[in-house]
Amino acid sequence: MRISKLSSRITFGTWLLVAGIAPINYALADDVLAGQYYERALQAYREHNNEAAIIELKNALQQNERYVAAHVLLGDIYLQQKSLSETEVQLNLAKQLGADPSLIVENLAKLYTYEIRYNDLIKEIDPVKFNNELRPILHVYRGNAYLQLNQISEALNEFDSAAQIDPSHVAAVVGRANALLKRGDRKGADLAADKAMQIQPDDHGAWFAKGSIKHANMELEEALKFYDKAVELNPDHVDTRLARAGLLMDLKQDDKAKQDLEYVRKAYPFEPKAAYLNAVLLDKNKQKEAAAKELVAAADIISSIKPEYLSAHGSTLMLSGLVNYSLQRFDLAAEYLRLYVKQFPEQSGPYTLLATILLKKNEPEQAIELLRPIQIHNPQDSRLAYLLGNAFMQAGKHDMANIMFGKAAALGDGKGSLQAEIGLNRLAMGQEQAATQDLEAAYKQNPDSLQAGIPLVALKMSQGDSESALQIAQTLYKKASKNLTLLNLLGTAQVSHGQYKQARQSFEKAIELDPNFLAAQINLSKLDVGENKFDQARQRLQALNQKDPNNLDILVELAKVEQSAGRLDAASDWLERAKKLDLKSLPVLLASVDLNLKMGKVSEATAAAQAAEALDKNNLHVIDALARSYLASNNREKALGVFVRMADQARFNVKQLYKAARYQIDAGDYYEAIKTLKKAVLVDEGHIPSQIALVEMELNHGKPVFAASRAESLMKRYPKRAFPRQLLGDVALHDQNFSLANSHYQAAFELEPNTTSLMQLYDSLYKTNQPDKAFTLLEQWVKKKHSQDYVPMAAFANELLKSGNFKEAEKYYDLLLKQYPNEPQFLNNLAYTYLNLGNNKALSLAEQAHKLAPGQAATNDTLGWILVNSGQAEQGLHYLRNAHSLQSQDPEIRYHIGVALSKMQRNDEARQELEQALKANTLFNGRDQAKVLLEKLR
Incomplete structure (x- = not known):
C-alpha cells in the first residue's frame, strides 16, 4: 500500500487483526448498498447472465458513481457485447477514477483493435x-x-x-x-x-x-x-470468418459465405470489411439495391474512423530554420525562414534571424531588401535598426549605415539598452537561455538598467536560481528605494527564495508607501493563503473590495482565496459578481474554469473555457484551460488535439513547450510528448527540465538507447550537477543494473544532497538489499539535519511502521498532520497506527482519509479491513473490492477480500481469493494467516 503522494515510491502493508472497533457510521450506508448490488452483479456475471449483471451494476453506480470495481466490470461486459461506445465510456471512467491499469489495459487493446x-x-x-x-x-x-x-x-x-x-x-x-x-x-x-x-x-x-x-x-x-477447424475452435474469430467467407466466394459456395458474413455483420457491426464483402456477394447475385445499401454501410463505418495525418505548421518551419542555422546550413535555414515570414509577416523576430543569415552568406543587398520595409513599420525596434546598419555597412553604403546606427543608439541609451532589447526579443520568442545571456550582459554594462534588471529577476526565479534573482532585486531596490514596483519585485524574489517573513515586510512597506498599491495587497493575500491564514487573506481583500467594488482583480482573487479555503460556494458567489461586471473578462472566465472543475461541474467549466477561446484562441492560458476541461469531460481526443495546438502555439517558447509536453505526458500521449520535448531542446538545449523529461520519456516510452546517449551527453556537459547522475541511475535501473544505479544515485546525493537525490538513493539502497543503510540514511536526514523536510519524514514514518515501532511512528504522523492536516495518506497511516495501538479512533480516521481520497487503494483497503475486523464484513467488502480494482497486483488486498468472504460464509470465493494472494509468492503481512485459513477452507 502506498503512503503519501509526497513519497509515492514508498510502500507498506503491515496489518494486525484487532477487536473493539466502533460499528459502521451511517454515512457509509450508500456505499454498503452499492457493495450489495455489486456482489449480486458479480454473481450474475459468473453465471453468464450479463443483462442481469448490467442492471445490478447500474444500481450500484446510482448509489456510488465513483465505484471503480463496478465501472471495470461494466466495461468488460459491454466489450463482450461489442457495445464499443459504452465500453469506452466505462473504461475511461475507470481510468479517471484511478483503476489499476492492469485490470483494463487488455480490454483497451481489444477496443482499439475493434475500432x-x-x-x-x-x-x-x-x-x-x-x-x-x-x-x-x-x-x-x-x-x-x-x-x-x-x-x-x-x-x-x-x-x-x-x-x-x-x-x-x-x-x-x-x-x-x-x-x-x-x-x-x-x-x-x-x-x-x-x-x-x-x-x-x-x-x-x-x-x-x-x-x-x-x-x-x-x-x-x-x-x-x-479455416473450418479454426472457426470450430473459436466461432467468434472475425479474421477467420472473413477469410473463410472470401475463400468460399472464390469456391462459388456463396450460401456458406453468406452465413459467415451475416455472423460477422451481427457480431461486429463496426467491421467495414464484412459490409464490403457482403456488398460484393450481393452484387454477384444480382441484388443491386441491397449491395448498394451495404456499400453505403461500409462507407459510413469507414467515415466514422478518424484518419491520422500529419500537417505542416509554421512553428516547424521556424524550428527548421533555427536548427539548420545552428548546423551552419545557411541556405536551408534561409529557405525555411523565408517560408515562415511569408506565413507570419507580422512577427519581426524571424526577420532578424533571416537577415543575420543573409549577412553571414555575404548577401547584404538581400538583407537590406528584407529589412527596410520591416524597419519602416517598426521604427522603435532598435535591433532592426542595428541589423540594417550592419547590412548597409557590409554593402559599402556607410552613410546609410551611420544613419541606422544613430537610430539604434537613439532608441537605446548606450548603456546596454540595445543588448537588453535583443534579450527581450529573444525572450518573447521563447529563447530563454539566449535571452538570459543578453540580459545579463546588458545588466553588467548598466546595473541601474530596469529594462534589463526586472525581466532578469523574473527569468532567474523561473529558472530556479532564486539566489541570483534576490541579489539583483536587492541591488535594483537599493538604488531606488521609493520605487514601489521594485519593492514589490523584491518581495516576490524573497518569496521565491523562501524568505517569507522578509517578503511580508517588503509588501507591507510598499502598502505603507501607497495603501492603494494593489499588487502588494494581492501578494500579501497570497502569502496569507500559503500560510493557511485564510481569514486574514479574506479580510484584507474584502476591505479592498469595499473601497473598490468593481475591481475585477480583487473579485477574482477573493474567489481564489475561498477556493483554497475549500469554501467553493463562496468562491462561486465572488465570481458571479465579477461576471455581472464583465462577462468577457479572461481572468474571470479562467478562474471559472478552475472553480467549476474543482466543483465537478465539467460542462460549466468547458463552456467557460470555450467562451475564453472565443475571446483569445491563441492565449496559452486559455488553451491550457480548454484542454483541462476536455480531459475532465472524458473527451480525451479533443484534449490531445488542444495539447498539440498548445505545442504549436508555443513556437520557440521553451517553457511553454515544456508545459505542453507535461500535459501530454499526464494525458498519456507519450508519442506527441517526445516530439514536443525534442522541439524544446532544439530551441534551447540548456533548458534542463526539458532535457530531463526527454530522457525519462525516451527511457520509458520511446527508445531507451537514445535516453542513455542523452544522459551521457548531459553528464559531460554538467559534470558537477546531480541530475545527469540521477538520469544515468534511472537508465541503469531500467536495465535492472541495480548496483550501477545505486552508484550513480550515491554520486548524485554527494554532489547535491537534497530531497530528490536522497529519496532516489534511499530507493536504490532497497533495490540492492541494503535496508539498514536505507533506514539510517533517512534517520540521519530527518533527526539530525532536516526536521522540516516532510517527504523524507513521511518515508521515515513508514519505515517505523514496517518495523513495528508504532509509538514512534505516531509521533511523526502527528507532526506531518500538523503541516498537512488534510493529507489522506497521513490520516490513513495514522489510522493504521491506531489500529495496532488499540486506539478506537482508527475507524473515524480511516473514514476521514477515505472521504478525502475515495480513489486511492490504500484508503479503501484500510477502511475495508478495519470494518471486516470489527464484525462488519459485508460493509468492508465493498471497500476491499474497490481497493483491488485500484491496485490489483497487491496480494494483501486479495487476502483481506478472502477473509471478508470467509466471514460471510462464501467459502468457495474466499478460497479462490486466498489462492490468488498466495500464488503471487511475495511477502505480505498476513501471508501465514492466509495459508492457515486456506487450509481450513480446503
Whole structure:
C-alpha cells in the first residue's frame, strides 16, 4: 500500500487483526448498498447472465458513481457485447477514477483493435509498464496493430518480445507466422505456424495461420479445412470468418459465405470489411439495391474512423530554420525562414534571424531588401535598426549605415539598452537561455538598467536560481528605494527564495508607501493563503473590495482565496459578481474554469473555457484551460488535439513547450510528448527540465538507447550537477543494473544532497538489499539535519511502521498532520497506527482519509479491513473490492477480500481469493494467516 503522494515510491502493508472497533457510521450506508448490488452483479456475471449483471451494476453506480470495481466490470461486459461506445465510456471512467491499469489495459487493446485505432493502441499501450503475466499479450496486440499498418519489422519485434518473456505464448508465435506471411516468407511462416500447433494443438490462431498459408499458396480446399477447424475452435474469430467467407466466394459456395458474413455483420457491426464483402456477394447475385445499401454501410463505418495525418505548421518551419542555422546550413535555414515570414509577416523576430543569415552568406543587398520595409513599420525596434546598419555597412553604403546606427543608439541609451532589447526579443520568442545571456550582459554594462534588471529577476526565479534573482532585486531596490514596483519585485524574489517573513515586510512597506498599491495587497493575500491564514487573506481583500467594488482583480482573487479555503460556494458567489461586471473578462472566465472543475461541474467549466477561446484562441492560458476541461469531460481526443495546438502555439517558447509536453505526458500521449520535448531542446538545449523529461520519456516510452546517449551527453556537459547522475541511475535501473544505479544515485546525493537525490538513493539502497543503510540514511536526514523536510519524514514514518515501532511512528504522523492536516495518506497511516495501538479512533480516521481520497487503494483497503475486523464484513467488502480494482497486483488486498468472504460464509470465493494472494509468492503481512485459513477452507 502506498503512503503519501509526497513519497509515492514508498510502500507498506503491515496489518494486525484487532477487536473493539466502533460499528459502521451511517454515512457509509450508500456505499454498503452499492457493495450489495455489486456482489449480486458479480454473481450474475459468473453465471453468464450479463443483462442481469448490467442492471445490478447500474444500481450500484446510482448509489456510488465513483465505484471503480463496478465501472471495470461494466466495461468488460459491454466489450463482450461489442457495445464499443459504452465500453469506452466505462473504461475511461475507470481510468479517471484511478483503476489499476492492469485490470483494463487488455480490454483497451481489444477496443482499439475493434475500432481500427492501431496508432492509438501503439502509442498508449506500453507493455513495459506491466508484469510478465500481461506483457506478452500486450506485445501481441501491438504486433497485430503494426501488422495492420504494414510495419512488418516492428510487428516482428513485438512478437519476438512476447516470445522472449514466454516462449510458450502461442499467440506470439502465431503473430510471427502472420507477419512472415505478409512479408512473403511463406516457408518461415509455415514453420512458425507448425511450432504454434506443437505448443497448443487446439489454438484457433495456429489453424487460421496454416489456413492463410495454404490460401496464399492457392491450395484452396486445404485452406478451407484449416479455416473450418479454426472457426470450430473459436466461432467468434472475425479474421477467420472473413477469410473463410472470401475463400468460399472464390469456391462459388456463396450460401456458406453468406452465413459467415451475416455472423460477422451481427457480431461486429463496426467491421467495414464484412459490409464490403457482403456488398460484393450481393452484387454477384444480382441484388443491386441491397449491395448498394451495404456499400453505403461500409462507407459510413469507414467515415466514422478518424484518419491520422500529419500537417505542416509554421512553428516547424521556424524550428527548421533555427536548427539548420545552428548546423551552419545557411541556405536551408534561409529557405525555411523565408517560408515562415511569408506565413507570419507580422512577427519581426524571424526577420532578424533571416537577415543575420543573409549577412553571414555575404548577401547584404538581400538583407537590406528584407529589412527596410520591416524597419519602416517598426521604427522603435532598435535591433532592426542595428541589423540594417550592419547590412548597409557590409554593402559599402556607410552613410546609410551611420544613419541606422544613430537610430539604434537613439532608441537605446548606450548603456546596454540595445543588448537588453535583443534579450527581450529573444525572450518573447521563447529563447530563454539566449535571452538570459543578453540580459545579463546588458545588466553588467548598466546595473541601474530596469529594462534589463526586472525581466532578469523574473527569468532567474523561473529558472530556479532564486539566489541570483534576490541579489539583483536587492541591488535594483537599493538604488531606488521609493520605487514601489521594485519593492514589490523584491518581495516576490524573497518569496521565491523562501524568505517569507522578509517578503511580508517588503509588501507591507510598499502598502505603507501607497495603501492603494494593489499588487502588494494581492501578494500579501497570497502569502496569507500559503500560510493557511485564510481569514486574514479574506479580510484584507474584502476591505479592498469595499473601497473598490468593481475591481475585477480583487473579485477574482477573493474567489481564489475561498477556493483554497475549500469554501467553493463562496468562491462561486465572488465570481458571479465579477461576471455581472464583465462577462468577457479572461481572468474571470479562467478562474471559472478552475472553480467549476474543482466543483465537478465539467460542462460549466468547458463552456467557460470555450467562451475564453472565443475571446483569445491563441492565449496559452486559455488553451491550457480548454484542454483541462476536455480531459475532465472524458473527451480525451479533443484534449490531445488542444495539447498539440498548445505545442504549436508555443513556437520557440521553451517553457511553454515544456508545459505542453507535461500535459501530454499526464494525458498519456507519450508519442506527441517526445516530439514536443525534442522541439524544446532544439530551441534551447540548456533548458534542463526539458532535457530531463526527454530522457525519462525516451527511457520509458520511446527508445531507451537514445535516453542513455542523452544522459551521457548531459553528464559531460554538467559534470558537477546531480541530475545527469540521477538520469544515468534511472537508465541503469531500467536495465535492472541495480548496483550501477545505486552508484550513480550515491554520486548524485554527494554532489547535491537534497530531497530528490536522497529519496532516489534511499530507493536504490532497497533495490540492492541494503535496508539498514536505507533506514539510517533517512534517520540521519530527518533527526539530525532536516526536521522540516516532510517527504523524507513521511518515508521515515513508514519505515517505523514496517518495523513495528508504532509509538514512534505516531509521533511523526502527528507532526506531518500538523503541516498537512488534510493529507489522506497521513490520516490513513495514522489510522493504521491506531489500529495496532488499540486506539478506537482508527475507524473515524480511516473514514476521514477515505472521504478525502475515495480513489486511492490504500484508503479503501484500510477502511475495508478495519470494518471486516470489527464484525462488519459485508460493509468492508465493498471497500476491499474497490481497493483491488485500484491496485490489483497487491496480494494483501486479495487476502483481506478472502477473509471478508470467509466471514460471510462464501467459502468457495474466499478460497479462490486466498489462492490468488498466495500464488503471487511475495511477502505480505498476513501471508501465514492466509495459508492457515486456506487450509481450513480446503
